[in-house]
Amino acid sequence: MAVRARAVVLAADGFAASRDARRALPDARGAFYGGVSTSTGDAITWGVGLGAAVRNMGAFLGHGMVVPGHGTRLNPVLPFLGALLVGTDGRRFADEKAQGYSKLGRLIAARPDGRAVLVWDERMHGIAMRSELMRESAAAGAFSRHDTPAGLAASLGLPPDALAATLGGFRAVSVAQDPRGVDHGPLRFPLYAGRVTHGVLTTQGGLLVDETGRVLHRDGGAIGGLYAGGGSACGVSGPSAEGYSSGNGLLTALGFGWIIGDRLAAPLGPPAA
Ligand SMILES: Cc1cc2nc3c(=O)[nH]c(=O)nc-3n(C[C@H](O)[C@H](O)[C@H](O)COP(=O)(O)OP(=O)(O)OC[C@H]3O[C@@H](n4cnc5c(N)ncnc54)[C@H](O)[C@@H]3O)c2cc1C
Numbered sequence: 001m002a003v004r005a006r007a008v009v010l011a012a013d014g015f016a017a018s019r020d021a022r023r024a025l026p027d028a029r030g031a032f033y034g035g036v037s038t039s040t041g042d043a044i045t046w047g048v049g050l051g052a053a054v055r056n057m058g059a060f061l062g063h064g065m066v067v068p069g070h071g072t073r074l075n076p077v078l079p080f081l082g083a084l085l086v087g088t089d090g091r092r093f094a095d096e097k098a099q100g101y102s103k104l105g106r107l108i109a110a111r112p113d114g115r116a117v118l119v120w121d122e123r124m125h126g127i128a129m130r131s132e133l134m135r136e137s138a139a140a141g142a143f144s145r146h147d148t149p150a151g152l153a154a155s156l157g158l159p160p161d162a163l164a165a166t167l168g169g170f171r172a173v174s175v176a177q178d179p180r181g182v183d184h185g186p187l188r189f190p191l192y193a194g195r196v197t198h199g200v201l202t203t204q205g206g207l208l209v210d211e212t213g214r215v216l217h218r219d220g221g222a223i224g225g226l227y228a229g230g231g232s233a234c235g236v237s238g239p240s241a242e243g244y245s246s247g248n249g250l251l252t253a254l255g256f257g258w259i260i261g262d263r264l265a266a267p268l269g270p271p272a273a
Contacts, residue, residue, distance in 0.1 A: 014044065032071070093111065142194055148189065
């Protein structure tokens, strides 16, 4: 059945749920998929079929706080509150507070085993537990509480000597309270710890649109009456997983929804009182 319309708005998200298409994301190999099943890239395929240009198809919202074996996530605020991230060798490999969670996913993916352990103390725990995803992680048993360095090392399978040395040299610096950093000194027992790995939540590349949401043709100009927003359109995160800033996904969904809706509703005049 053919349906005529003055305009069509494509808003069916990106393609992260498609295993085959996900293979095209060069940085997502081996990543856990933590998005929704409906993000199969249909709208992008339809747009491309009409001649649309695409951009930044390697970009995605990654995550470095996915708990392997549970599929839940630890609260990504923890590194910004001063949590410690160690590899399975018990040593630090990144400045925890200097990365967004998408970039942190890339750093964990680059580890030989793609795994790390996040460690935090009571001062951070109360704040982190305010989020639903952290309460889900607690219910799933995705992290544990420890009273001694030896207990923590044994439970998480970390080399005790390397972990003790790392803990001894670490200072919990919070950039969540002040971007210049507040030094809270060493982590204080009891400590909490959870294993983490890298994941993909949604893609950020897609149909090329102009600032009003019109889909652009690969030969130039706009495709008449065709609009796209959210994950179906090329977002604002740049070409890889590193450029994703918190909120970029909903920014383009809400932002383009607003802009396109305003534009299409304009000829109809103001709403009746
Ligand atoms: C676990 C998780 C956490 C996230 N956290 C954040 C966050 O904190 N901040 C942030 O900004 N972003 C976050 N995001 C990303 C954000 O959710 C997405 O970028 C955003 O929802 C995309 O909006 P959308 O409208 O394009 O797609 P969606 O919200 O996925 O909506 C698309 C709709 O299209 C429907 N659809 C798909 N295919 C078809 C079809 N062929 N026919 C008909 N309907 C179809 C789907 O069923 C769905 O209802 C998160 C994503 C995930 C998975």
